Amino acid sequence: MRRFFYSIISKILERIPLWVLYFISKLFGSIVYYSCKRRREIGLKNLKIAFPEKSEKERKKILKKNFQHIASSFFEIFKIPSLKCCWKDVFSLENKEVMDKAVSEGKGVILFLAHYGNWELFGALLRFLGYPLNVIAVKQKDEDFDRLITYYRNYYGINIIGKGNALKEGIERLKNGELLAFIGDQKVTSGGILVPFFGKDALTTVFPARLSKKKNIPIVICENRRIGPMRYYNRFEGPFYAKDRSPEEFTAFLNGFLEKHIKEDPTQWFWPHRRWER
Numbered sequence: 001m002r003r004f005f006y007s008i009i010s011k012i013l014e015r016i017p018l019w020v021l022y023f024i025s026k027l028f029g030s031i032v033y034y035s036c037k038r039r040r041e042i043g044l045k046n047l048k049i050a051f052p053e054k055s056e057k058e059r060k061k062i063l064k065k066n067f068q069h070i071a072s073s074f075f076e077i078f079k080i081p082s083l084k085c086c087w088k089d090v091f092s093l094e095n096k097e098v099m100d101k102a103v104s105e106g107k108g109v110i111l112f113l114a115h116y117g118n119w120e121l122f123g124a125l126l127r128f129l130g131y132p133l134n135v136i137a138v139k140q141k142d143e144d145f146d147r148l149i150t151y152y153r154n155y156y157g158i159n160i161i162g163k164g165n166a167l168k169e170g171i172e173r174l175k176n177g178e179l180l181a182f183i184g185d186q187k188v189t190s191g192g193i194l195v196p197f198f199g200k201d202a203l204t205t206v207f208p209a210r211l212s213k214k215k216n217i218p219i220v221i222c223e224n225r226r227i228g229p230m231r232y233y234n235r236f237e238g239p240f241y242a243k244d245r246s247p248e249e250f251t252a253f254l255n256g257f258l259e260k261h262i263k264e265d266p267t268q269w270f271w272p273h274r275r276w277e278r
Contacts, residue, residue, distance in 0.1 A: 002142075002144045003144040003147070006144055006145060006148045007148075010078050010148060013075060013078035013079075014078050014079065014081060014082070018079075018229060018230055019229075021072075021075050021076070021078075021079070022072060022075075022229055024075065025068065025071040025072040025074070025075040026068045026071070026072065028071045028075075029064075029067040029068035029069070029070060029071030029072070030064065030067065030068060032067055032071065033063070033064050033067040033068075036272075039272040040063065040272070042271075042272050042273070042274060043063045043066065043067075043271035043272045044056075044059055044060065044063060046271050046272075046273075046275055046276070047059040047062060047063060047266070047271055049198055049199075049200050049276060050198040050262070050266070051266065062266050062267055062271075063271060065267040066266070066267045066268070066269070066271050066272075067272075069226065069267050069268055070270065070272075072226075073117075073118040073120070073121075073226075076118055076120075076121060076230065077120050077121075077149070077152050078152070079230065080120075080121070080124055080152045080155050080156070081152075081155060083121075083124055083128075084128075084156075087124070087125065087128045089231075090121070090230055090231060090232060091121075091125045091128075091232050091234055092227070092231075092232070092233050092234065093125075093129075093234050093235075094233070094234070094235040094236070095235055095236040095237065096129070096236065098220060098236040098237060098238055098239060099129075099131070099220055099236045101239060102218040102220050102238065102239040103131065103177070103179075105218060106177050107174065107177070107215065107216065107217050107218065108173065108174030108175065108176070108177050108178055108179070108180060108217055109174075109178075109179045109180070109217070109218055109219075109220055109239070110174070110179075110180055110182065110208045110211065110212060110217055110218070110219045110220070111179055111180065111181040111182065111219075111220055111222050112182055112184045112208055112219055112220070112221050112222065112254050112257075112258075113181065113182070113183060113184065113221070113222040113223070113224070113258075114183065114184060114185040114258040114261060114262065114269065115183060115185055115186070115269060115270035115273070116185075116223070116224065116225070116258070116261055116262060116268050116269050116270075117223070117224035117225045117226050117232060117268050118224060118226065118232060119183065119224060120152070120153065121224070121232060122222065122224040122232070122234065123135060123153065123156075123158050123181070124155070124156050124158075125224075125232075125234060126179065127156040127157055127158060128156070131178075131179050132157075132159075132173075132176075132177075132178040132179060133157075133158050133159065133178070133179045133181065134158075134159045134160075134161055134169075134170065134173045134178055134179060134180045134181065135153070135158055135159070135160055135161065135181045136161045136162075136163065136166045136170065136180070136181070136182065136183075137153075137160050137161070137162070137163075138163055139162060139163075159173070161173075166207075167207070171211070174211075174215070174217060181222075182205060182207065182208050184204065184205060184208065184254060184255070184258060185197070185204075185255075185258055185269075185270075185275065186205070186273070186275075187202065187203050187273070187274060187275055187276075187277060188203050188204065188205050189203075191205070191206065191207070192204055192205055192206060193206045193247065193248055193251065194278075195248055195251045195252040195255055196252055196255065197255050197258075197259065197275065197276070198259055200276055201276075202255075202275055202276050203278060204251055204255065205251075206247045206248075206251055208251075208254070209242050209245075209247040209250040209251045209254070210242075210247050212240075212241055212242040212250070213242035213243065213245075213247065213250070216241060216243075217241075218238065218239030218240070218241060219238055219239060219240045219241070219242075219254070220236050220237065220238040220239050220240075221236070221237040221238055221240070221254065221257045221258075222234070222235075222236060222237075223235040223236075223237070223257075223261045225261070225264065225265060225268060226265075226268055237257060240253075240254075
């Protein structure tokens with residue numbers, strides 16, 4: 001029954017006009033902001049860590065817009081099937097030559113990005129550009145919902161790698177010259193290291209740094225930022241190599257880029273996440 005409900009809702013969202021989609025998402029985001037006290041408190045606590053110079057009023061304003069942005073980003077996922085005919089109007093792109101240079105080495109490319117902008121649509125852009133993309137993702141607790149989200153992620157051929165298989169399959173994909181994306185701003189429960197993020201130590205995945213150092217694999221920093229309704233600015237930076245730097249030093253270096261992106265528009269990062277908890 002739940003699967004049927006998700007299917008009906010998704011098909012409706014695929015077909016409604018964008019202005020209706022954004023009206024619904026903004027309303028939904030506002031409702032969640034006011035009704036979900038726990039997530040609101042987490043978000044405000046995180047904003048205080050990242051922007052101590054801002055007033056509480058400013059941080060609340062950022063967080064409310066952030067909840068609306070997150071809702072819009074989620075609802076936009078259902079527009080993925082319609083992107084093929086208009087993706088060049090949706091995405092603007094800077095520094096494509098950075099990615100092409102990294103790919104040309106034939107070692108595969110590690111992508112390092114944040115929960116910023118709309119990372120789901122960013123995956124579709126990479127497929128439109130012709131890059132073979134692999135993403136490491138956590139399975140959702142709701143199996144029917146997980147199946148639904150996976151359908152849209154797979155729509156243009158993104159390969160989803162489960163956490164249990166990440167190391168082995170990820171390395172194999174890189175050996176084939178493919179792209180392997182890491183969301184670098186998630187708290188990791190095991191195998192992470194403490195590195196500064198907005199001036200405070202946060203548990204961060206060290207896998208990209210260690211893999212780059214061991215195999216001399218290029219890392220490309222990716223930015224995806226909303227600049228309007230269903231309009232995104234995208235930029236590649238790099239390629240970078242761990243070389244003689246320690247995993248801690250290089251991971252902190254990568255985190256610095258994510259900080260820079262978030263500061264450009266704080267309303268677009270995923271603030272209701274327990275980023276600094278251990």
